[in-house]
Amino acid sequence: MPLELSLNGQARSFETLSSGCALDQFVAELGLKADRVAVELNGEIVPRSTWPQTALATGDKLELVHFVGGGSSSPSRDSLTAQGS
Numbered sequence: 001m002p003l004e005l006s007l008n009g010q011a012r013s014f015e016t017l018s019s020g021c022a023l024d025q026f027v028a029e030l031g032l033k034a035d036r037v038a039v040e041l042n043g044e045i046v047p048r049s050t051w052p053q054t055a056l057a058t059g060d061k062l063e064l065v066h067f068v069g070g071g072s073s074s075p076s077r078d079s080l081t082a083q084g085s
């Protein structure tokens with residue numbers, strides 16, 4: 001039976017996973033790098049060190065935040081000057 005849960009607010013079904021799979025397996029199945037992901041399970045932050053022992057069940061609510069590096073978070077001074085003139 002596929003794992004069915006809420007992922008970032010959307011109901012999802014994962015055919016290749018079943019209830020009881022470990023959180024680290026779930027993150028890997030999504031193709032995400034564990035060191036760039038934060039996970040909240042049913043309202044609680046899950047420390048990465050406990051992912052292998054954290055079993056997922058149908059009906060769980062997961063929130064995943066994937067961190068992406070690169071780029072600048074603030075506009076350049078030239079673009080601020082052009083917008084402000």
